[in-house]
Amino acid sequence: MRRFFFFAPIVLFIVLLAAMLWGLNSERDPGALPSTLIGKPTPEFSLPDLHTEETVGSSILTDGKPKIVNFFASWCIPCLAEHPLLFGLAKEQEIQIVGIAWKNKPDEAKAWLEKHGNPYRTTLYDLPGRTGIDWGVYGIPETFIIDGKGKVALRHAGPITPDILSKKLIPLLEGLQQ
Amino acid sequence: MIRALFIFILTVGLFQFSLAFGVSPDEMLDDPALEQRARNLSQELRCVVCQNQSIDDSDADLAKDLRVIVREQLLAGQSEAQIKSYLVDRYGEFILFRPKFSVHTLMLWIGPFVVLFLLLGGGIWFYRSRSKGVSALSDKEEQELSDILRVGSEEPK
Amino acid sequence: MINEIGHFALVLALGLAAAQALFSLLGAAQRNLTWMTIGRRAAYLQFFALTLSFAALTKAFLVSDFSLLVVAENSHSAKPLIFKFAGVWGNHEGSILLWVLILALFGAAVSRFGRGLPTTLQARVIGVQGLIGLGFLAFIVATSDPFVRIFPAPLDGRDLNPLLQDIGLAIHPPMLYLGYVGFSMAFAFAIAALLEGRVDAAWGRWVRPWTLVAWIFLTGGISLGSWWAYYELGWGGWWFWDPVENVSFMPWLTGTALLHSAIVVEKREALRSWTILLAILTFSLSLIGTFIVRSGLLTSVHAFAVDPERGVFILLLLAIAIGGSLLLFAWRAPDMKGGGLFAPISREGGLLLNNLLLATATATVFIGTLYPLIIEAINGAKISIGPPFYNQTFVPIMLPLLVAMGIGPLLPWKRGDMAKLAGRLKLVLLLTLFVMGLVYWQDREQLWPMFGIGLAAWVIISALLELANRVGLPKVSVGNAWQRAKGLPRAAYGMTLAHIGLAVAVIGMVGSSFWTEEFIGLMKPGDSQEVAGYHFKLEKMEAFQGPNYQARRAVVTVNASDDGGYVMKPEQRLYPVRKQNTTEAAIRTTFLGDVYVTLGEVQKDGVVLRISFRSLIPWLWMGALLLVLGGLLSLSDRRVRVAAPAAGKRT
Structure with a gap:
């Protein structure tokens, strides 16, 4: 019994070591924040269309087909890095991408899309940034995959890379589309 | 020391850095009692893009937005608990510096x-x-x- | 050429550390005097090799030799000389080299000054030091070599992070490392004692001065870091319960406990295995403190460009060093004989309570720091633990500690007399209630300051009363008491001073938390503002050029009825090389608090100024200074300093 107490420190240390070892695995991103929306319907929104200024509501996400919602901005440098991949995604996966220019003046967003091309089926803008906050956006670019019923299936924060695209996004989209 | 370094590198990396110190006069409420409540609440909320800074201290853009939201909701008569749950719905419990008992x-x-x-x-x-x-x-x-x-x-x- | 010599010396030190460990430990086991002597010599040589290596790196920084990668990435030719020098340890590679240099310094010190120790104990201590050095030199050579070259060498460097270009922060890391690494002595003594299977009063005496040295440096290092955050980060905070701060605070807490429990070992030969455990834990927490920050576990990996290889290496080292010693502890410590009688109402009883509370406090900080990692490992949840958590857990645990601090020193060893104690405490309590009444009279709106300052007063009054009792006051004449006071050991004054220091710091914490007044607002030149009885007027804005930065500042005149008529110039700097800004607060220290002005955003219609009166903050720094002075005074006591060799000769 007495000896047991002397083993307590090493046992506790092994637990700590295990947690630290886990913490070092390369899959883990200490800065990533899990989305609170997974499996839940997207927050309601109504935002002006970047090109037509018509108000668009969240109902556009519930037409039965899966969709991607991508928050971007002209001032966001990593957005440019993922931008080319979005074209491929839209074409090859035949998926509608809804772009939301976050905290971005419409003129600047428009100019940026003209310069770099527009992969979005629908482009909205959220100048005050409140819709983004409703979605729990904390640093753009952020990409959400929405299933046909308007529920959030995945959130990816940070730029999409070819690796993330092929390992995370495409398998999920293919699953949703079947 | 290293903490500050992290904060710096991170803020510089994600946002264009402007020198300020968290809460700024244009956000502040006229009612000093309400403003004090806003400050106190802000100190319990983490700036989710920073390394371990409250939104009250942070210069990040998002922290500013959240400070404004806190003040708007206080003005609208929301309680501290309601505002916290509003933010937890969006950013998860990570935003609370005082984790809920669960x-x-x-x-x-x-x-x-x-x-x-x-x-x-x-x-x-x-x-x-x-x-x-x-x-x-x-x-x-x-x-x-x-x-x-x-x-x-x-x-x- | 010098860089090559430095690099060679580094590799040589690795070999010497291996020799130091091998010859010392085997020599002690075989009782082979020659081997033990070789081990001792190797400890000196390792220290010289590392000094050479560090000198070479320092030279590269001073002459801005940008063919070295670390210099190119962390220095700049236009940087002031002092910061070129400080830049040596302002980066991962250089700081870890400094770390092992200090370790080797302690190893050489025990070779030099530890002659009075039993030979095998000394050899084992040196051997354990060698093992630690071996591990970390291998880490440097394998993953963090400061002498890596770049070709072609860039024309100029990327400069040191401007936040680090500050005198407080230039000396903060070496102090902290002297503290962290200093605890390796207590650790080595603990391991050696476990190997020897013997802990006695003499062991307690030997461990104490080394632990005290480390504790003094760590106290100074933490205080400097905190002070730096206070004046440099620009919002007047001095402690944020950030993981990086917490990991330096934990060894301080256990180190403080160790200082107290070692006294019990020395005087009563009790709490032996507990003291051994504390020594192991203190250094283990120091290791975790030094390295968790670099492994990217708790703070963002992306920010500090951490090599994943490094993290695994560090973890391996921690597993061997900490796991190995705890295993040895579990194996050998149960066989150690317990001490004598132990009454709860006695000096040793008080010291045990001190240890229990400090251990709980450490556990609280530990849980708060690592819980997010553990919960994330278990179910993926991300949570934040910030100041509100510690205010609700750590603070309530500290309160009884302060109460105990007021009682403990009044207790005699072995068996206390309740009636006598109650008589003394009555006076302390009475005076404390008087102070509390004064505080309440000043601030009737909140009760916390009254209790906080009351507790601090309790500690101070009790410490002074104890001193008075020792010199015989009020029974003997003043002249007689003075004679006795001169005869008291310095260690007694050291303890009193350190206890008072902590209490003074507590007053500073309470005052700054509850009585700080602040104004944040947009001001135009000519505007005035009243804060805490001071009248502030923004006169004008100025711009100027510094050696490696551009700056602008506000000129604010301050007037108050009793203190005033001076100018304050809060500043903002832009360091173009790194494109970073820093803020330089203008601070005017008075007895009751700091007038603190920072310059914020410069807008079209004025500048944002943050003006505050930070109550009692100087008391916090004064308290920290008293803690350090108390430690130094104890260390200067011949009994503490010389007892070790003297006691060694007797055995």
Whole structure:
């Protein structure tokens, strides 16, 4: 019994070591924040269309087909890095991408899309940034995959890379589309 | 030191850095009591893009937005708890610097007190085991007694 | 050429550390005097090799030799000389080299000054030091070599992070490392004692001065870091309960406990295995403190460009060093004989309570720091633990500690007399209630300051009363008491001073938390503002050029009825090389608090100024200074300093 107490420190240390070892695995991103929306319907929104200024509501996400919602901005440098991949995604996966220019003046967003091309089926803008906050956006670019019923299936924060695209996004989209 | 370095590198990396210190005059409320509540609440909310800074201290853009939201909602008569749950709905519990008491924070909140009671228990056990000798036995007798006891306890084997 | 010599010396030190460990430990086991002597010599040589290596790196920084990668990334030719020098340890590679240099310094010190120790104990201590050095030198050579070259060498460097270009922060890391690494002595003594299978009063005496040295440096290092955050980060905070701060605070807490429990070992030969455990834990927490920050576990990996290889290496080292010693502890410590009688109402009883509370406090900080990692490992949840958590857990645990601090020193060793104690405490309590009444009279709106300052007063009054009792006051004449006071050991004054220091710091914490007044607002030149009885007027804005930065500042005149008529110039700097800004607060220290002005955003219609009166903050720094002075005074006591060799000769 007495000896047991002397083993307590090493046992506790092994637990700590295990947690630290886990913490070092390369899959883990200490800065990533899990989305609170997974499996839940997207927050309601109504935002002006970047090109037509018509108000668009969240109902556009519930037409039965899966969709991607991508928050971007002209001032966001990593957005440019993922931008080319979005074209491929839209074409090859035949998926509608809804772009939301976050905290971005419409003129600047428009100019940026003209310069770099527009992969979005629908482009909205959220100048005050409140819709983004409703979605729990904390640093753009952020990409959400929405299933046909308007529920959030995945959130990816940070730029999409070819690796993330092929390992995370495409398998999920293919699953949703079947 | 290193903490500050992290904060810097991170803020510089994600946002264009402007020199300010968290809350700025244009956000502040006219009612000093309400403003004080806003400051207090802001200090309990983490700036999710920063390394361990409250939104009250942070210069990040998002922190500013959240400070404004906190003030708007206080003006609209929302309570601190309502505002917190509004933010938790969006950013998760990560945004709270004071984690809610729940199953997975159970050991966090009671842990320190469990340790305290275990150690106090150990201390009391220690005192007891060390005050037995107050009996009339001399050291030599004590030794003899323990020898007898040891022999006695080994006999049944 | 010098860089090559430095690099060679580094590799040589690795070999010497291996020799130091091998010859010392085997020599002690075989009782082979020659081997033990070789081990001792190797400890000196390792220290010289590392000094050479560090000198080479320092030279590279001073002459801005940008062919070295670390210099190019962390220095700049236009940087002031002092910061070129400080830049040596302002980066991962250089700081870890400094770390092992200090370790080798302690190893050489025990070779030099530890002659009075039993030979095998000394050899084992040196051997354990060698093992630690071996591990970390291998880490440097394998993953963090400061002498890596770049070709072609860039024309100029990327400069040191401007936040680090500050005198407080230039000396903060070496102090902290002297503290962290200093605890390796207590650790080595603990391991050696476990190997020897013997802990006695003499062991307690030997451990104490080394632990005290480390504790003094760590106290100074933490205080400097905190002070730096206070004046440099620009919002007047001095402690944020950030993981990086917490990991330096934990060894301080256990180190403080160790200082107290070692006294019990020395005087009563009790609490032996507990003291051994504390020594192991203190250094283990120091290791975790040094390295967790670099492994990217708790703070963002992306920010500090951490090599994943490094993290694994660090973890391996921690596993061997900490796991190995705890295993040895579990194996050998139960066989150590317990001490004598132990009454709860006695000096040793008080010291045990001190240890229990400090251990709980450490556990609280530990849980708060690592819980997010553990819960994330278990169910993926991300939570934040910030100041509100510690205010609700750590602070309540500290309160009884302060109460105990007021009682403990009044207790005699072995067996206290309740009636006598109650008589003394009555006076302390009475005076404390008087102070509390005064505080309440000043601030009737909140009760916390009254209790906080009351507790501090309790500690101070009790410490002074104890000193008075020792010199015989009020029974003897003043002249007689003065004679006795001169005869008291310095260690006694050291303890009193350190206890008072902590209490003074507590007053500073309470005052700054509850009585700080602040104004944040947009001001135009000519505007005035009243804060805490001071009248502030923004006169004008100025711009100027510094050696490696551009700056602008506000000129604010301050007037108050009793203190005033001076100018304050809060500043903002832009360091163009790193494109970073820093803020330089203008601070005027008075007895009751700091007038603190920072310059914020410069807008079209004015500048944002943050003006505050930070109550009693100087008391916090004064308290920290008293803690350090108390430690130094104890260390200067011949009994503490010389007892070790003297006691060694007797055995």
